[in-house]
Every structure is written in structure tokens, then in C-alpha cells.
Amino acid sequence: MKRYFSDLFVGGKSLVDGLVVTLKALCQPMVTVQYPREEIDITPNFRGHIDLVLDPEKNTFRCIACGMCERSCPSECIQIKGKKVEGKKKKTLSLFTLDFTKCSLCGTCVEICPTQALEFSNEYNLAAFSREAFHYDILKRLEERII
Amino acid sequence: MRESQFQEPNRFFLNMGPQHPSTHGVLLVVLEMDGEYVLDPQPVLGFIHRMHEKMGESRPCQGFMPNTARMDYVCALPYNHGYVSLIERKAGIEVPKRAEYIRVITSELNRVASHLLWLGAYLLDLGAFTPILYGFDDREHILDILEDVTGSRLTYCYYRFGGVYRDIDDKFVEATRAFIKRLRKRYDIYEKLVTKNIIFIKRAENIGIISPDMAIRYGITGPNLRGSGIAYDIRKNEPYSVYPEFDFEVPVGERGDCLDRYMVRVREMEQSLRIVEQALDTLPDGPVRSKVPKKIKLAPGDCNFAVEAARGELSYYLVGDGTSVPYRLKIRVPSYSNLSCLPELGEGILLPDLVSIMGSLDLVIPEIDR
Structure with a gap:
């Protein structure tokens, strides 16, 4: 009891x-924060999808279209094409696409690049209604930044 | 269909999962019930099988790195650690001391994050909603610290063959020290909110007793085994990396019930913090990555490497054939063995107790199916 x-x-x-x-x-x-109305600052070290580095001196990309990133990618989500331009000895980058639906953000492409032409973007607000929305044209994204 | 269900009017089959909140993933447990008593719980696996082992056998070993984190997404860094160490052992790659220290620090932080998540999720299974919010609050600090250095929040791909991806800086050290201080202050909250709570004790004490003999029979490892009173920890019994340099204890339980498994994990968090503290104090300077050939050749023959993940013994077994693609990669995951004891453990108990037992086993389903 x-x-x-x-x-x-x-x-x-x-x-x-x-x-x-x-x-x-x-x-x-x-x-906590009220997410869609408020956002937390994200660390610059965050690894989002890849982007081409904008070289401040040349005001263009550093990529030499060697295709190292394309070959090293474990998920085969990068596609690169280079073409001959008159007056230049080497190939120039003409196509750089990333299928972000397949990418697992391992960072192998950024590390293996001989000219440090790739970087990680800081974008994390990613939502869309179609798969094709994540097929990024990385070269076009860079060209938009040049202007 | 078994005959038994027609003989007794109260007998029926019940599907628990694959969309049940307390199975924490797509696990199906087929329960043969007699009223509210479970007669025979049989787990059904394979809903989230992604052939990770086959993927490891079909690409050069560097390409498998991101996969390792996707097996156990709650405690991904030890999975990274096991795989890089396996390849380093196989190919004879030296790792700088500083890199090993960083690996230990980040792995232990990840272990604490995993235990905090488990604590919240387990209490959620038992019907207490509040503790998970406190657990997530603390875990968020770890995720922020790790995000700053690894670049991702959950499925890390931070370690590299021969080192780590990025060096840690003063900001990391400072934030980690601040977190250790913070979590130690929060123990009191968890004790008052959970450990001493009478409802929690009644739901966990003397429920799901795993005897030491039974634990060994099923190959149970990690906190579940230590809860049964066997002090087996890979970090002590088969030391790897720089763990022998640190002073820490292996907490063990007495009875092997759900409460013991809970206590072991809570006490383990403090031990992990102790390891991190010592590692930060004695962090050597130097490079964090050694020179590694671009194409790593895996010599013919086999090789094994085991690490202590948050849920138990994680062991990678690799057979090489001279190329850079592994001929065979076998991954022994802790949750698979931990789950295998469920049919014996859940015989003749109440359904709510089965939920408590499954929660206390800390199952991660993508790791079981991998």
C-alpha cells in the first residue's frame, strides 16, 4: 500500500x-524560422550543383573542354562538347550540361578539374514540376552571369 | 495461409508497414496476432533495395564513395570512413595524421547526431512528441558544424582516399567546442523530460530483453549488444584509425531491455564528446591529404575493414582482381543482424511493446536493404 x-x-x-x-x-x-517568409543564411562552403567559374581576368570560363569531369563522374551526369574556333589552337567549350537528377554531389568533377574551372553553387531551394527542369545548361548559366 | 488462424476466432494477420510511421522507412512486418498479442512477427525486407553492392562492383572505387553515405543516411560519416579505410588498406595508401584526427572528430559528431535523432524518434514511437523537438534542436547544431566543413547536411561525401576533402578551420574548432558545452548543459533536460519520466520507464523497462547469449547468436552489435552487458566495441576491440590514442569508456547495460539500450546510447553520446574534446586538444598540424594515384589498382586478393557505426559493426569486404574496379564488395551492415532477432524477441508480447522494441533497436531500413 x-x-x-x-x-x-x-x-x-x-x-x-x-x-x-x-x-x-x-x-x-x-x-525555428518561418521558412518561406524567412531564410537562414547558408554557409559559402555548401555544395550545391556545379557551376563554371567566371574568370575575372578573362571575363569568361576557364574550362578547356578536356572532358576529365565527364569521365570521372560516377553517375555520368555531365556532358561536354568542344569545338574548333578559327584563330585558336585548342578546342573551345561549346556545350556543358548537367543532369542534376542523377548527380549525387560527390565533388569528384570539381576536384579532378586541371584548370579549377568548376565550383559548387550555393543554391538549395530546388523544386520543380518536371524532371527536365533539373537538366541544367551550365554554360548558359555562366553566359548569363557575364552580362 | 496457416491453419491456425481459422481455429481461433481472435487470430488474424496484421501488416505493420511498409508505410507505418514507427518502422522508420519501408519495412513490412507481418504479424500473426491473437487479439492484441503478437504471436509471430516476421519482417519482410527488400522494399528499398538499391543494389549498392553491385554498384560498387561495376565502377572504379572512387565512384562508389557517394553511395556509402546513402546506405545509412543518419550516420553517414562512419560509412565513408569504413570504405576509404578499406581501399587504403588494400592499396597501401598512407593517411596523414591530421586527416585521421579530422575523420575521428567528424565521425564522432555524426554519431552524436545519430543518437539524438534516435532518441527523438524512439520517444515519438512511444507517443511522446516533445523530445524529438529538443533532439532536433541539438542535432541542428551538429549539422551546421558539419555542413560548413563537408558541404552537405546529411549524405556526406567528405572523406577521400588518403585524407579528407577539406581541412577544418578555427571556426569549426570553436563551434564544436561550443556545441560540446551546450550539449552537456542539455543532459539535464533530457533526464527530466525522458529518462526519469514514469511513462517512458513503464514502456521501456523489462521490455524486449535480449540475453547476452541471444545477442551473440544473432550477431547483434553496437549499442544493442552493449545494452545486453557485453562490452564489445570495434573502436576498443579492433582499434582502427587513431582511436587507441583517446581515453573513453564503453558503456554497458545490465538486463538488456529497452531501457538499457536507451541508457547505453545516452551515455555513449558523452563518450563521443570526450573523444572529440581530446582530439581537438591534440589536433596535429600538417597536410590533410596524401598523394594518391588517379587510378587505384586493387591487387588480387581479399581485404576486410570494420568500423563502429552508430548502430554497430559495419564491415566492408572486398576482393580485388588487379583492376581498379572491385571484383566483389560485400557490406555487412549492423541493422540487418539487429533486426533478425525480432521474431524471437516479439513472441507473445503486446503490440505496443513490439513498437517499443523496434524503436529501441534503432533500425535504419535503407541500410538493411542497401
């Missing part, structure tokens, strides 16, 4: 202790 009441007391007290914890939390500043 005595045990029953002591259990009842100890158990009841444990529940009240728990409620005190939540009550204290109620008075503390909020840790």
Missing part, C-alpha cells in the same frame, strides 16, 4: 518535472 502511494508520488513528480522543462522552453527565444 505504502509502495503504491510512493510510486504514485514519484511518477507524478516526474511528469511535473517534464512539464517544467517545456514551460521553461516556452519562455526562451524561438529557434
Whole structure:
């Protein structure tokens, strides 16, 4: 009988202790943000999908269309084409697409690039209604930034 | 169809999952029931099988790195760690000391994050909604710290053969120290909110007792095994990386019930923090990546490497044939063995107790099916 009441007391007290914890939390500043209306700053080190680096000196890409990234990609999501331009000895990049639906963000392409022509973007708000929306034309994205 | 169900009017089959919230993924458990008592729970696997092992055998070993994190997304870094160490052992690649320290620090932080998530999810299974919010609040700090250095929040691909992807900076060290301080202050909250809560104790104490003998029979590892009183931890028993340099304990339980497994994980968090603290104090300078040939040749013969993931022993077994593509890659995941004891453990118990047991086993389904 005595045990029953002591259990009842100890158990009841444990529940009240728990409620005190939540009550204290109620008075503390909020840790969440109202997402679509507010956004948290993301670290510059975040690895989003890849982008071509804009060389500030040449005001264009550094890519030499060697195709190292295309070959090293474990998911085969990069496609590169280069073409001969008159007056230049080497090939110039003419197509750079990324199928982001397949990419697993391992970063192999960025690391293997001999001219450091690739970087990670900081985009994380990614939602769309079609698969094709994630077939990025990376070269076009860079050209938009040049202007 | 078994005959038994027609003999007794109360007997029926119940499908728990594959969309049940407390199976934490697409696991189906077919329950033979007698009223509210479970007679025979049989797990059905394979809903999320993605042939990770086959993928490992069909591409050069570098290409498999992102896959490792997708097996156990809750505690991805030890999976990275196991795979890079396996290839390093196979190909004889030296790893700089600083890189090994960074690996240990980030792996242990990931372990704490995993246990915090488990704590919240387990309590959610038992019907307590509040603790997961506190758990996520703390876990968020770890994710932010790891995001800053690894570049991703959940499915990390941070380690590389011969080192790590990016060096840690003062900001990382500072944030980690601040987090350790913060989590130690929060233990009190968890104790009051969960550990001493009478409802939680009644749902976990003396439920799902795994005897040491049974744990060994099923190959159970990790906190589930330690909860049964066997102090087996790969970090101590088969030390890898720089773990022998750190002083930490292996917490064990006594009875092997759900409460013991809970206590082991809570105490393990503190041990992980101790390892991180020591590693930060003695962090050596130097490079974080050694020179590795572009094409790693895997010599003929086999090789094995085991690490302690948050759920138990994770072991990679590789057979090479002289090319850079593994001939065979076998991954031994802890949750698969941990789940295998469920039919014996869940015989003749109440259905709510089965939910409690499955929660306490800390199952990650993509890891079981992989």
C-alpha cells in the first residue's frame, strides 16, 4: 500500500518535472524560422550543383573542354562538347550540361578539374514540376552571369 | 495461409508497414496476432533495395564513395570512413595524421547526431512528441558544424582516399567546442523530460530483453549488444584509425531491455564528446591529404575493414582482381543482424511493446536493404 502511494508520488513528480522543462522552453527565444517568409543564411562552403567559374581576368570560363569531369563522374551526369574556333589552337567549350537528377554531389568533377574551372553553387531551394527542369545548361548559366 | 488462424476466432494477420510511421522507412512486418498479442512477427525486407553492392562492383572505387553515405543516411560519416579505410588498406595508401584526427572528430559528431535523432524518434514511437523537438534542436547544431566543413547536411561525401576533402578551420574548432558545452548543459533536460519520466520507464523497462547469449547468436552489435552487458566495441576491440590514442569508456547495460539500450546510447553520446574534446586538444598540424594515384589498382586478393557505426559493426569486404574496379564488395551492415532477432524477441508480447522494441533497436531500413 505504502509502495503504491510512493510510486504514485514519484511518477507524478516526474511528469511535473517534464512539464517544467517545456514551460521553461516556452519562455526562451524561438529557434525555428518561418521558412518561406524567412531564410537562414547558408554557409559559402555548401555544395550545391556545379557551376563554371567566371574568370575575372578573362571575363569568361576557364574550362578547356578536356572532358576529365565527364569521365570521372560516377553517375555520368555531365556532358561536354568542344569545338574548333578559327584563330585558336585548342578546342573551345561549346556545350556543358548537367543532369542534376542523377548527380549525387560527390565533388569528384570539381576536384579532378586541371584548370579549377568548376565550383559548387550555393543554391538549395530546388523544386520543380518536371524532371527536365533539373537538366541544367551550365554554360548558359555562366553566359548569363557575364552580362 | 496457416491453419491456425481459422481455429481461433481472435487470430488474424496484421501488416505493420511498409508505410507505418514507427518502422522508420519501408519495412513490412507481418504479424500473426491473437487479439492484441503478437504471436509471430516476421519482417519482410527488400522494399528499398538499391543494389549498392553491385554498384560498387561495376565502377572504379572512387565512384562508389557517394553511395556509402546513402546506405545509412543518419550516420553517414562512419560509412565513408569504413570504405576509404578499406581501399587504403588494400592499396597501401598512407593517411596523414591530421586527416585521421579530422575523420575521428567528424565521425564522432555524426554519431552524436545519430543518437539524438534516435532518441527523438524512439520517444515519438512511444507517443511522446516533445523530445524529438529538443533532439532536433541539438542535432541542428551538429549539422551546421558539419555542413560548413563537408558541404552537405546529411549524405556526406567528405572523406577521400588518403585524407579528407577539406581541412577544418578555427571556426569549426570553436563551434564544436561550443556545441560540446551546450550539449552537456542539455543532459539535464533530457533526464527530466525522458529518462526519469514514469511513462517512458513503464514502456521501456523489462521490455524486449535480449540475453547476452541471444545477442551473440544473432550477431547483434553496437549499442544493442552493449545494452545486453557485453562490452564489445570495434573502436576498443579492433582499434582502427587513431582511436587507441583517446581515453573513453564503453558503456554497458545490465538486463538488456529497452531501457538499457536507451541508457547505453545516452551515455555513449558523452563518450563521443570526450573523444572529440581530446582530439581537438591534440589536433596535429600538417597536410590533410596524401598523394594518391588517379587510378587505384586493387591487387588480387581479399581485404576486410570494420568500423563502429552508430548502430554497430559495419564491415566492408572486398576482393580485388588487379583492376581498379572491385571484383566483389560485400557490406555487412549492423541493422540487418539487429533486426533478425525480432521474431524471437516479439513472441507473445503486446503490440505496443513490439513498437517499443523496434524503436529501441534503432533500425535504419535503407541500410538493411542497401
